[in-house]
Amino acid sequence: MRIPRRSLLMLAAAGAGSALLSACGGGDDDHNPSKNIVEVAQSLPDFSILVEAVVAADLATTLSGTGPFTVFAPTNAAFAALLTELGVTKDALLADKALLTAVLTYHVLPAKVEASAVAGVLGQPITTVQGGVFKIESNSGLKITDGRNRVANITGTDVAASNGVIHVIDKVILPADKTIVQTAIASAPEFTLLVEAVQAAGLVDALSATGPFTVFAPTNAAFAAALAELGTTKEALFANTALLTAVLTYHVVPSRVFKAQVPLNTPITSLQGATFTVGSDLAITDQLGRKANIVATDVLTSNGVIHVIDKVILPTAPA
DSSP states (O other): OOOOHHHHHHHHHHHHHSBOOGGGOOOBTTSOTTSOHHHHHHTOGGGHHHHHHHHHTTOHHHHTSSOOEEEEEEOHHHHHHHHHHHTOOHHHHHHOHHHHHHHHHTTEESSOOOTTSOBTTTTSOEEOTTSOEEEEEESSSEEEEOTTSOEEEEEEEEEEETTEEEEEESSOOOOOOOOHHHHHHHTTTTTHHHHHHHHHTTOHHHHTSSOOEEEEEEOHHHHHHHHHHHTOOHHHHHHOHHHHHHHHHTTEESSOOOGGGOOTTSOEEOTTSOEEEEOTTSEEEOTTSOEEEEEEEEEEETTEEEEEESSOOOSSOOO
16 A cells, blocks of 8 residues: 555644643743733743844744744753854854744644644654754654754743744754755765665655655665675676666655555555565564564655664565
């Protein structure tokens, strides 16, 4: 069964309108619900840099509007850490309006999301006003994994406002800035053979397109084992463009599928056209009955997500 794109839209809507934060402790719905989000932030000293940023990006009017909105609000310490991480000054960051707007709107959901509601979409992609996605998981408290695979802790919840709610985070989150191919290249040396294979098959542009895609990415060790299993050399495999393309596209699903969304024990249709299944133990069974383990999940990219596997999967027996 092909994973429908419609389901992703439903999940995005759920991410904006459902509860994500139930594990974060008690709320503060009585803070000052007569003030809007911007006015509440202005009244709290620990958000002074956030307020400066919102004003510099000309977002104060928007975030003072009817909404409702949910804002994941970085503290002053979070902004100071970001400046160090990026190697820029506050003045330089506030002067870069395009970057600032993208970063700030990545912290906003277009709905009111309170901590008391059911955490129905933990581990699934949550679509922001900026358009990028992040995920929230419960692991010793609630944590956000952003588009660059950085992790922020949610340290406070349910600061009420007249047009939404604020949740406090200890790190500025950032939207993805690398495609699947760029992420694989940046992950060297683990995926050097995969990158070489993608280049040899002429698939770089396709996997750098908007997508979204899910790639089950074999490691270098997985490729080495496949060469031994097939009794061939890297050069011979990479020269067989038709076979290489079939194998590589069999590792791609034409939609974004996080670990929490993978349909277990159900045929999943690959970009190549053949199916594979994923068991409850996160082992893939390919068309030849061979098994590959998913050893790492949910590496976020700008055009999809990567899951790491320890074996090259095959759609058919090579001729």
